[in-house]
Amino acid sequence: MSELIPRQEGAAILVGVDFGLPHFDGELEELGLLAETAGLTPVARIVCKRKAPDAALFVGSGKADEIKALAEMHRASEVIFDQTISPAQQRNLERQLDVAVYDRTFLILEIFAQRARSHEGKLQVELARLQYLSTRLVRRWSHLERQTGGAGVRGGPGEKQIELDRRMIGESIKRTRERLAKVQKQRGTQRRQRERRETYNISLVGYTNAGKSSIFNALVKARAYAADQLFATLDTTTRNLYLGDARRQVSISDTVGFIRDLPHGLVDAFKATLQEAVDADLLIHVVDASNPHHPEQMAEVQSVLKDIGADAVPQLVVFNKIDALESVQRPLHLVDDMEIDGTRVPRVFLSAHTGEGVPALRAELAQRSGSLSAQDMTLAQDAELHDAAD
Structure with missing residues (x-):
């Protein structure tokens, strides 16, 4: 059994996949700035070319092994992708790489959460984070995998808990939208006052x-x-x-x-x-x-x-x-x-x-x-x- 590698907190590997799009940032310069703004430290960057994303790992198993070796070499605690990856790909990558995996969307949301100051700004960020989080239930809660059924009870691992958490997030989204609607109404009133003037x-x-x-x-x-x-x-x-x-x-x-x-x-x-x-x-x-x-x-x-x-x-x-x-x-x-x-x-x-x-x-x-x-x-x-x- 190999020893656990001590990770450097906040050290991040940046990953970019070139699908042939004209705006691809081959140097991952903007992703690096995003990572630094979020409080992370980019320690290595890796890019690759693909015609389409791998369904399971986004980059394919060979490139995933290369990223894992790079993360171990630099003792990185996180891997950041420059593109949006699906919840399933994120879960599979974390199991394969044995480190936290995030994408560009999550990074931007984190920065917005850190920077929002006004009541309206905080509500807007909270709504966006909840909407993003609602699609990541399969990955974020390890306790969802526990068995909920007992003798004579039908149901898969974590089925009831997943439904409970999804409902809780749904209710939070509803409450946040209602609070945000009130703030937007106040801002609309201010705009109409300016229009009247x-x-x-x-x-x-x-x-x-x-x-x-x-x-x-x-x-x-x-x-x-x-x-x-x-x-x-x-x-x-x-x-x-x-x-x-x-x-x-x-x-x-x-x-x-x-x-x-x-x-x-x-x-x-x-x-x-x-x-x-x-x-x-x-x-x-x-x-x-x-x-x-x-x-x-x-x-x-x-x-x-x-x-x-x-x-x-x-x-x-x-x-x-x-x-x-x-x-x-x-x-x-x-x-x-x-x-x-x-x-x-x-x-x-x-x-x-x-x-x-x-x-x-x-x-x-x-x-x-x-x-x-x-x-x-x-x-x-x-x-x-x-x-x-x-």
Whole structure:
């Protein structure tokens, strides 16, 4: 009998399977960032090619043995797959590898659970986690395998306990949905109040870590949490923004970042948060200009916007982080336009870190915010008097 190998807590093996899809991340760079954001330490990475997933082990028995040897070599305690794996595949892999096995969806859910701060955000994450968990009952509870029947009682191992746990999770999902519906109703009331005031609404959207919160802070001088990490912001933050060139007040919201293969449960659960984008008069689509994969990231954002019904909202594209570009990559002009899905949209290049290009963005927002309402005129005059007094 071989000795048990002491595992290093949080050490993770990253696994990617190339099925020939164009967005495959051969370096597993994004999965590594997700793992680090969740508090794990990637110690090794392994990729392989397949035409289709193996029904039992997703990667096949030979590659599974290779992953097991790698996990033993690095004393890894977890194996993370870059794709979504089925409950049965997850269970089979854990038995084969003798370590905990998770997928990309679970990792994103864990990060969201760690980062949610508002009551609504916590409810949304809890709903998504419960929905994900409800499909993993066959794997997560070892006590489900115990025999429940006695003499003269028909039934397989754990049958009654599985039904009990499934019912408990179902009831938790129902309660969470009811609580979330109340919060969404309150948010809807707030939106209607803004509509009655004829407020011009702007929402920041974009791939995670593109710098939305940094731009938000630069525009409104707020202190929204911003960091060079994935999903630094989960809860929508809304502030008033005074645009001097237009002499009007607008409302601007910072929303959760998007990511490739965002779990459908999270898209559904975050309908209230993403509703800010649907109801906006203008979307500021923030792009990380320094990321070589930014075209694919933009396409992913456009896909999610279409899923939530916000693809028809006018956009202003902002290429952020130009301070991180080489001199030959820097734009000749800070303002131009580009084509998205057959439509020409304005584009602004800037650096939220240095402030370069931020005045150009403010000017573009002033131009697109339209004429002043009577209330906005009063707010603008008050703001000018306040600035003069200072």
